[in-house]
Amino acid sequence: MIRVTSQMVNTNLIHTINRHRYDMQKTERELATGSKVNLPSDNPVAATNQMMFKTRLRELDQYERNVHDAMDRLNHMDGQLDRVGEIFQRVRYLTIQASNGTNTGFELKEAIAKEINQHLYAMVEIANAKDSTGKNLFGGSVIERDVFLPIFTHLQERGIDQGNAMTGVQYQGDINIQTREIERNAEMGVTIPGNQIFWATNMSVSSNKDSSAYVALGDSAFSLNGTRIEVNAGDTINDIIDKINSAPVEIRAAKGGMDDIILTGKTPHQIWLEDLEGGTVLQDLGLVDGINPEPPNNYHSNATVTGMSVFDMLIQLRDDLIKGDKNLVGGRDLEALDSGLENILRYRAEIGARVNRLEQHEKRITWDSSYTKELLAKNADIDVVETVMNLKWLENVHNYALSVGAKLIKPTLLDFLR
16 A cells, blocks of 8 residues: 655645646747747657758749849840840841842942941940840859950041941850759759850861871860860870860861861851960961960960851951942842851750749749648647547646646644634
8 A cells, every 4th residue: 555645735736736737838939939849859750851842842932032133134145145136137138139139339338337237336236235234244254344355446448437336246154054953963054155155167277287297195184165085195186086086076087188276267266276284286286376365365376266246246247348349248248147147046955944944834833832841731730629529628738737636735823823
């Protein structure tokens, strides 16, 4: 038989009352916060899931902002290229008009040349366009300066002083692609280098150097359009040509009649050449200048470089109009114009495809965010009606415990001395 003392009764009663108070405090806290899990000790598994869901929601919120930023930038680029397309259409109309045999007046062709010269200035302005933060749209990762540098020369043609005319435009950017993270391990490019978009014809670089006896003395590497190509000790010019042609790059390599190397672009763009890690393969082959080896515009002085940017194309068209050579205007100039317009449209289509992908991805982010919020609510949120009922039940139980305890505790000597 267990002996029950007054102290035991008092201890058990106090323990019960404290437990009721703890349960009521916990329930009141749940009502105040609206969450079932306020401390990890409340439910370790639910607390872990809650942290995961909240982390995912923060991620999705950032991805959504990145998607909006990417769409804004791409739409801005598309708007600028739409202006370029309008200029091309106008210039094409003027070119056909100037090449028409019935329009033989020099004054008319000079007037057309002046208008095309203004379109040339507008094209350079568009190519140097910046976003709302002041960053170049078509300069790769270069942000501190204009990426297309016009070159002016004093011209006089057919006895007419043309003044300081634009005779060239040099690309001063790079070929890096700015990206935005739109999902875990998924990025979207939001730029296209200007030396790809603003190019009219396929480019070719011929070294004009006999390389039949060339042999690589050691392992090295070089880059074509940002694609790394490894060179092993003992490689000859034929080995290097094979490696270039098997690389995933829009350049085709061939051996010329002088046993030199010829690089030709498969699409209109500026060929980007760079020796890597202190190597001199491209310099030794006569493609890159040893004094100025860093791209862009680092071609060897003896190399033959062909191909035109859209600026070169407009300059050539303007000059041919001033010369009055309608055969060149209606022949090579019109062909280069159509090639440049086709290249612009190709990149507009690529930008449109990226925007479409971002729009679809935005919908997936919205659905994922909604579903994650639903899981978080099921994991952590309380049922208000049920919780209020539980609180009332706990209050009643606590009151019953206090009432029963008052009867169980025996009067003491102090009660009789009152």
